[in-house]
Amino acid sequence: MSNILERKDVISIIIKKRQAPESILMLERGVKRISKRKREMEFELRNIEQGYLAECKLDFYLERMGMNSNDIIVLQDLRLPATDGHSFFQMDNLLLTTHFAVNIDVKSQPGKFTFQNNARNFQYYMHGKKYGMMHPLSQVDEQCDQLRFWLGAGWENYPIINLVALADPSAEIATDSSSDWVYDCVMPFALLKKSFKRAAEQYTQAFVQLSELTRIGYQLAQAHCKPELRYWKRFELVDGDVKGGVLCPFCNRLAMDRLRVIWDCPHCGGRDRRAHVMSILDHFVFVKPTMTNQECRKFLHVEKEHTARALMTNAGILDWNRGTKGRVYYLKK
Structure with missing residues (x-):
């Protein structure tokens, strides 16, 4: 407006x-x-x-x-x-x-x-x-x-x-x-x-x-075209350069624990249901332009495949293609 x-x-x-x-x-x-x-x-x-x-x-x-x-x-x-x-x-x-x-x-x-x-x-x-x-x-x-x-x-x-x-x-x-x-x-x-x-x-x-x-x-x-942030390319980052885990929105520290349907910070005690959304975006900005279920589990520090799938599907910022080994997720345009 x-x-x-x-x-x-x-x-x-x-x-x-x-x-x-x-x-x-x-x-x-x-x-x-x-x-x-x-x-x-x-x-x-x-x-x-x-x-x-x-x-x-x-x-x-x-x-x-x-x-x-x-x-x-x-x-x-x-x-x-x-x-x-x-x-x-x-x-x-x-x-x-x-x-x-x-x-x-x-x-x-x-x-x-x-x-x-x-x-x-x-x-x-x-x-x-x-x-x-x-x-x-x-x-x-x-x-x-x-x-x-x-x-x-x-x-x-x-x-x-x-x-x-x-x-x-x-x-x-x-x-x-x-x-x-x-x-x-x-x-x-x-x-x-x-x-x-x-x-x-x-x-x-x-x-x-x-x-x-x-x-x-x-x-x-x-x-107007929103700029794409590709810091993985800008700073020549490779696998292992970027620390995983969900960043706490309250104290800005890594890494929050997954407690069923909510994220809990072991440092400040803050809790948030959607803290993973920005951390998923971090992956696309700093790691690579795609994400698989396995990469999501590794980056967010979650164990179960269905949990990672639900987090990515419900994040609201991703689309996906079905590859030969399952879904490959990418940011919505």
Whole structure:
């Protein structure tokens, strides 16, 4: 369901609102189970949390970006199929108005963003050391190109403004004289409203009716593809790297005991009937993309075949195929 924010100067319809990434929850669970790549997982977890918090801070500024009574359709964390048919592109914040669109990509990192040679050359420095980072302007340009392809014929001339928003107040932008125009595209959160106002003053003629724009917004939201978490592949995990057992939802420790129809934690005494569901998901995220009855028994620490079958069947997150040696389970799409 969309959220509608009404002000005297703007009506904003939030069709797709950002949510905490599932990757945060799963990585928090992963560091409880995995020792081999724990430091790398903790580093990735911190980066994702930092990025999410930065995007949440942006909401304060987005609420103040309505100008000239332009109705705004807002979509956040939008992930759509790319033109190559097998990859995806993601947009942090897409604001659609009847006159123009604004694509805002958030960078949470501190440090110095340096642009030279008409912004063709980009370097990122932190504490004087150079780090690799995708060219932020190339990134938003590619997002824009992909969005135009998705919108299709008739939208080629729809104005789309690409902005890179720097969340950290200490972040710096450095340019040579040929790249000064970058300041109109890369900026701290506080200057976003000024850019939005400038676009509203520039594009005074409506490109599309609000009803049609709203329809497009809902189509974009429906086309959103949830990312598949394949940390078994990302961190090159093999059998034995991941500790089994049901993770207690109360004290986050392994491993709960199965008492007939309920799980009991030997550490805190907490009891839960469906604690196994998230632990089954752990298997698919950190071990492999399929699960057999035998693998379920081993991972959840249950003995009986019919118990494992009931747990997987009733989890509500799995489908299965019948293989030559019984059912093979996989996550529902």
